[in-house]
Amino acid sequence: MNRQELEQRLRSELAIPFYNAKIAERDYSEAEFQEMKAQLQADIEQYAHDYVNESNANG
Structure with a gap:
């Protein structure tokens, strides 16, 4: 899959619709996608x- 397809799958599978990956323009394997997703x-x-802990620390 190319960079654009990879970004679309990440947005969809992780439910982050406005995510834009800072990755190279090349073809990616399914294994690379799964690694990036994880x-x-x-x-x-x-x-x-970290955000929850910081919020709790600041009262």
């Missing part, structure tokens, strides 16, 4: 966790 999902979860 990393992005982990980053989102970590961001949410």
